[in-house]
Amino acid sequence: MVLALVTLAMVDRILLHYAAGNAALAAGTTEHIVYNVVAILLPLNLMAIALLPERGLVTVQGIAQWAAIIVQPAIVIQLFKTGNEGVFSFLDVSFLGDLNPTWARIPDLSAIIFVVGFLILTAQYFWRPDSERKNLAWVLLACFMALSQGYGGVESTSYLATAGLMIIISVIDTSYRLAYQDALTGLPTRRGMYDLLYQITHIHYTVAMVDVDHFKNFNDRHGHDVGDQVLRMVASLLAGVSGGGKAFRYGGEEFAVIFPGKQVEQAQQHLERLRANIAGKVFTIRGPGRPRKKPEKLKPVAKPRQTLQITVSIGGADNTFRPDEQPDDIIKAADESLYAAKQAGRNRVRIRAKPKI
Structure with a gap:
């Protein structure tokens, strides 16, 4: 230009x-x-x-x-x-x-x-x-x-x-x-996520980190094009998350969902529903000649299309743990919960436990 x-x-x-x-x-x-x-x-x-x-x-x-x-x-x-x-x-x-x-x-x-x-x-x-x-x-x-x-x-x-x-x-x-705005998925980027977090520091909020399970295997086995398809599919489901959540592309195969006004226990049911929706979605590998938009008349295929099961692990944390926690602290805690979800077998939700009083 x-x-x-x-x-x-x-x-x-x-x-x-x-x-x-x-x-x-x-x-x-x-x-x-x-x-x-x-x-x-x-x-x-x-x-x-x-x-x-x-x-x-x-x-x-x-x-x-x-x-x-x-x-x-x-x-x-x-x-x-x-x-x-x-x-x-x-x-x-x-x-x-x-x-x-x-x-x-x-x-x-x-x-x-x-x-x-x-x-x-x-x-x-x-x-x-x-x-x-x-x-x-x-x-x-x-x-x-x-x-x-x-x-x-x-x-x-x-x-x-x-x-x-x-x-x-x-x-x-x-x-x-x-x-x-992320060019691949259309979701807001990490910068947009931080802008939102610093706007809502005066209220309760939950940060959920979402990671696509075994994503590296998809890339290695099926190529980066299929990996991009997986990310776009997951992003489309994240964008429709219930409970007033707002989805963001955090980086790589990792996403974030912010729930303004909700503690992590309140957001958990929406995260479970999100995880189940992604796990229940049949992902069909798009052929190199397949159009982005579904045509009015489908052509018969010579062989069955290959399908994959996509799952995600989710970790959540809110800002009610300690009064001095900053957004980066909440994100780190959500990442630790995400790691716990992966250690527990993947395809599950883990949240940070509240301290016992």
Whole structure:
């Protein structure tokens, strides 16, 4: 997305320096040719940025993308220096006639590219709503409005600045989601769990640590793809935990459930129900060609699908043990109860016992 911001900044500087004022509206002038070239290259570059995978700024692919952006103005300048600017005359050819509104002072070819690009990026918005590039359709629309001014100036700069602001907001939104939402399971992350814990320190609460039994064996025997399927299935059941519990991805195959306002004895029945629901769920290994969503018509299978039994061990503790305990202390106590559950044979719930008075 840094590349998109740099592209917008370059376009703004080029328009202000080479295509400012009404001279850009007069066909055949240098300003007009520069404006037309920008109107063609800008949407093409934004589409390329949106559709090509991002590999980082200093990788081979990243450097190639930087070079592709930087070399374009150099090529145009070289054509002008050698007196070959006439090659750009085709940009004034009319394809659309009256379909291109008079207020949109962009060449017909550019209008076509903008429309096609907007449709493609809008489809991407719905296809990959979690992508940081999901707002590039609206960035493209802002760029269209900038170029519709017909020349560089305050209006075009304002629209391009709006497009840049959209990109920055999209990056901030994506960064927030990466910090607070686990990409694999969709559950809130450990950071979100700690935020909740420090918000409810003034009331009773229970922390339950949940660990998938024998998860390493699933990974070693069936591969990481099956391991990811197991984690997604467990996470979906954790998200539906009863008793007002809130589920989180703690890390690896370990999850956490927080019960605000409940002591551990009150949360225990909900944890037992959760454990039983997971143990009773038939887990079918998804084939490599199986779609994520269930199709309307199921195709007959040549052989029975392999199933696995998934179980979890759960350890719980609350904040009523000692008045000076901090959230980390409660988590540690819940982890110790989880260890006790595993030592007792797995697929069971253990809670921290209260001190006898």
